[in-house]
Amino acid sequence: MTSAWPNLQDLLVPATESAPIGLVGAPLAAGSVTPGRCDLAPGELREVLRRVGRYDIDTGNLLDALVADHGDLPLEGLSIEEATAPIREAVAASVAQHRLTLLIGGNNAVTRPGVHGLGLPLERVGLLTLDAHFDMRETDNGLGNGNPVRALMEDGLPGRNIAQVGLAPFANSRAMHQDALAAGNLVISASYVREHGVERQVERALLHLAHCDAIYVDCDIDVIDRSQFPGAPGARPGGMAVGDFFAAVRLLAAEPRVRAIDLTEWDPPLDPTDLSALTAGRWLAEAIAGFEGRALA
Numbered sequence: 285m286t287s288a289w290p291n292l293q294d295l296l297v298p299a300t301e302s303a304p305i306g307l308v309g310a311p312l313a314a315g316s317v318t319p320g321r322c323d324l325a326p327g328e329l330r331e332v333l334r335r336v337g338r339y340d341i342d343t344g345n346l347l348d349a350l351v352a353d354h355g356d357l358p359l360e361g362l363s364i365e366e367a368t369a370p371i372r373e374a375v376a377a378s379v380a381q382h383r384l385t386l387l388i389g390g391n392n393a394v395t396r397p398g399v400h401g402l403g404l405p406l407e408r409v410g411l412l413t414l415d416a417h418f419d420m421r422e423t424d425n426g427l428g429n430g431n432p433v434r435a436l437m438e439d440g441l442p443g444r445n446i447a448q449v450g451l452a453p454f455a456n457s458r459a460m461h462q463d464a465l466a467a468g469n470l471v472i473s474a475s476y477v478r479e480h481g482v483e484r485q486v487e488r489a490l491l492h493l494a495h496c497d498a499i500y501v502d503c504d505i506d507v508i509d510r511s512q513f514p515g516a517p518g519a520r521p522g523g524m525a526v527g528d529f530f531a532a533v534r535l536l537a538a539e540p541r542v543r544a545i546d547l548t549e550w551d552p553p554l555d556p557t558d559l560s561a562l563t564a565g566r567w568l569a570e571a572i573a574g575f576e577g578r579a580l581a
Contacts, residue, residue, distance in 0.1 A: 304349050
């Protein structure tokens with residue numbers, strides 16, 4: 285520990301050590317609608333953690349939950365189909381060992397194997413997305429980062445087990461919207477979050493998933509307004525405020541049924557400043573803070 289500046293890197297420990305939280309890097313870039321370098325995100329996240337403190341001035345708490353770092357999966361050159369089993373198995377191993385697993389993409393295609401990694405029948409699993417997009421492109425031409433939700437529904441995940449929060453206007457199709465509603469997905473737009481409050485919308489999403497035994501949270505970073513996170517190729521002006529995103533992550537990590545949270549679609553070279561990196565680091569801080577809140581509930 286750096287006593288003068290306790291920071292998040294202090295909490296990373298080898299995978300062989302006991303820790304309540306596990307971290308798995310999934311540097312997958314294959315199949316991206318907008319080709320980029322999302323595969324660089326896990327390494328960039330680890331690097332920025334030394335700049336993110338552990339003391340929360342709002343609560344007076346010093347984060348102390350250890351995070352076992354399982355390293356990055358060797359996914360270079362693999363297609364999404366080829367990467368699916370390694371990601372699923374790594375998440376399953378982490379879920380068996382830790383109370384919360386953090387999966388760092390990579391693009392959004394990591395979400396489908398991440399959900400399967402919970403190791404439960406899909407009828408018992410809830411999927412909550414913080415995402416500007418439905419991710420319900422057709423799968424006729426194979427898997428991609430634009431269709432993990434569609435693929436999971438085709439796998440058997442029912443719409444009543446899906447809550448989608450932060451959807452952006454002029455970034456989705458009518459067909460996807462209609463399909464989501466017809467399936468029974470809960471659909472909450474970014475503007476609705478802004479007008480009615482993020483805490484209430486997270487409550488609605490968790491209520492929609494009240495019957496689920498375990499919940500997987502997908503944090504597609506493009507849900508954030510592009511001016512506040514320029515390092516996401518799919519982010520748009522008018523997206524979710526970054527403060528609302530942080531609040532949502534903390535609230536969701538505090539839910540005991542949440543067994544895994546991913547962070548996807550961060551493409552570090554798109555942002556020559558450190559804004560996106562620091563935001564991603566803060567995401568980890570909020571996830572840890574929320575997790576530690578479980579003990580206080």
